[in-house]
Amino acid sequence: MIPFDLNDTLALLERTPDVLDNLLEGLAPAWLMNNEGGDSWSPHDVLCHLIECEAVNWIPRIDIILSDKEDKRFVPFDRFRNLDVMKEQPVAALLEEFKKRRTGNIAWLRSRKIGPGYNT
Known part of the structure; x- marks a missing residue:
């Protein structure tokens, strides 16, 4: 098991927008909008979900824990x-929104100066 290190984790989180951009930017809509059927998600759906997570999930939860x-x-x-709110958004716009939110959230987390011995 890899020991948890916040700086290593933040380095991974910082790379995610560029990885997604390299993976998805410029692909044909058929690759971006289709899923595997049933309840599966398309790459477009996954981006919508990640944006929602950035907006209302992981940072608000960290804030609750640290409060x-x-x-x-x-x-x-x-x-x-x-998924419904952003269904008409092009992938390029979603990638930019995700990057903006992730960058802001990491900056917020770094500003909290969390580390060994941190006390709320």
């Missing part, structure tokens, strides 16, 4: 919400 509030319950996460 001094007694109630540490998470707000339920609707992983399907953005």
Whole structure:
């Protein structure tokens, strides 16, 4: 098992937008909009989901964990919400939105100066 290191994790998280951009940018809509059938997701759907996660999931949850509030319950996460909201957005716009949100979230997390011995 690899020991957890926040800086290593942030380095991975920082690379994700560029990896997705290299993987998806410029592909034909047939590759981006189709899924495997049933409840499977297309690459477009996955991008919508990742944007939703950046907006309302992992950073708000970290904020709850680090807060001094007694109630540490998470707000339920609707992983399907953005699929309809962003269905008309082109992949290029979604890639840019994801990069913007991920960059901002990592900057916010770094600003919290979390590390060994961190106390809320």
